[in-house]
Amino acid sequence: MVNMVEQQDAGEDIVIAGAGVAGLAVALGLHRKGVGCVVLESSPVLRTSGFAIAAWTNAFRALDALGVGDTIRSKHLQIQLACVMSPTTGDVAREIDLRVQGKCGPNEARCVQRNVLLHALEEELPPGTIRYSSKIVSIDDQDGDGDGDAKILHLADGSILRAKVLIGCDGINSVVAKWLGLAKPSDSGRRATRGHAKYPDRPWLRAQDAAVQRPGLPRGLGPVQPHRRLLVLHMVSFSYSGR
Numbered sequence: 415m416v417n418m419v420e421q422q423d424a425g426e427d428i429v430i431a432g433a434g435v436a437g438l439a440v441a442l443g444l445h446r447k448g449v450g451c452v453v454l455e456s457s458p459v460l461r462t463s464g465f466a467i468a469a470w471t472n473a474f475r476a477l478d479a480l481g482v483g484d485t486i487r488s489k490h491l492q493i494q495l496a497c498v499m500s501p502t503t504g505d506v507a508r509e510i511d512l513r514v515q516g517k518c519g520p521n522e523a524r525c526v527q528r529n530v531l532l533h534a535l536e537e538e539l540p541p542g543t544i545r546y547s548s549k550i551v552s553i554d555d556q557d558g559d560g561d562g563d564a565k566i567l568h569l570a571d572g573s574i575l576r577a578k579v580l581i582g583c584d585g586i587n588s589v590v591a592k593w594l595g596l597a598k599p600s601d602s603g604r605r606a607t608r609g610h611a612k613y614p615d616r617p618w619l620r621a622q623d624a625a626v627q628r629p630g631l632p633r634g635l636g637p638v639q640p641h642r643r644l645l646v647l648h649m650v651s652f653s654y655s656g657r
């Protein structure tokens with residue numbers, strides 16, 4: 415019989431599964447409080463694909479608490495005006511001025527590029543915090559000493575890691591959620607796409623012109639970069655029947 419203790423890493427107090435937005439934010443929050451942790455990420459590199467995420471006032475409060483709010487602000491335009499567009503005509507049906515005070519203080523909204531956000535969080539972590547190519551395949555709570563106070567993580571490369579605390583941030587098909595016995599995610603029947611286009615001149619007019627003219631299709635447009643060649647985030651969501 416293989417001796418499990420010999421195969422095990424030294425063990426970690428806190429292990430976070432997944433280096434997505436959630437995993438890196440938790441790791442950085444702990445680091446700011448002086449608490450070390452290890453983040454296990456299945457991918458060999460940070461998964462920075464995708465384009466941008468619409469982040470509002472509360473998201474910026476969280477980013478400020480993590481100490482990266484101003485880094486993110488400096489790379490993204492603040493949205494001044496939200497336009498609700500008619501799904502039938504494509505005309506602007508309502509404008510919401512985001513420069514006025516909201517119920518809980520000033521509004522703040524930006525379309526934050528996913529790669530910029532992930533790198534900003536990663537760069538603030540101590541070197542070696544994220545362990546790439548470290549996919550958790552199964553979890554045991556039997557650590558062999560009988561007191562059940564550690565989780566045993568089995569990784570895809572055959573290695574075993576012992577963790578006192580395991581935090582699941584491993585996305586929609588979470589191994590941690592499965593181990594906890596949480597219900598599988600259910601399909602809401604809604605799909606959403608994100609894309610971008612460059613509008614160097616008169617961005618809003620051109621962006622609205624380019625919007626898909628289809629009845630019943632909610633969509634949004636948001637400015638992204640504070641450069642001359644402005645990128646606009648296109649967001650479209652729709653019901654999906656499987657066809």
Ligand SMILES: Cc1cc2nc3c(=O)[nH]c(=O)nc-3n(C[C@H](O)[C@H](O)[C@H](O)COP(=O)(O)OP(=O)(O)OC[C@H]3O[C@@H](n4cnc5c(N)ncnc54)[C@H](O)[C@@H]3O)c2cc1C
Pocket residue numbers: 431432433434435436437454455456457461462463464465466467468528548549550551583584585586587588589608
């Ligand atoms: C590649 C990608 C691109 C996206 N692009 C956009 C976008 O353009 N606009 C938008 O609004 N939203 C986008 N999203 C969605 C949005 O970023 C996330 O859904 C949201 O931020 C939730 O983040 P999360 O950290 O909870 O989960 P995720 O972002 O899904 O991160 C989970 C992480 O855990 C890792 N992981 C999973 N299983 C294991 C395991 N067993 N062991 C170790 N690691 C594991 C994954 O590789 C991943 O890095 C994207 C998501 C992804 C994954």
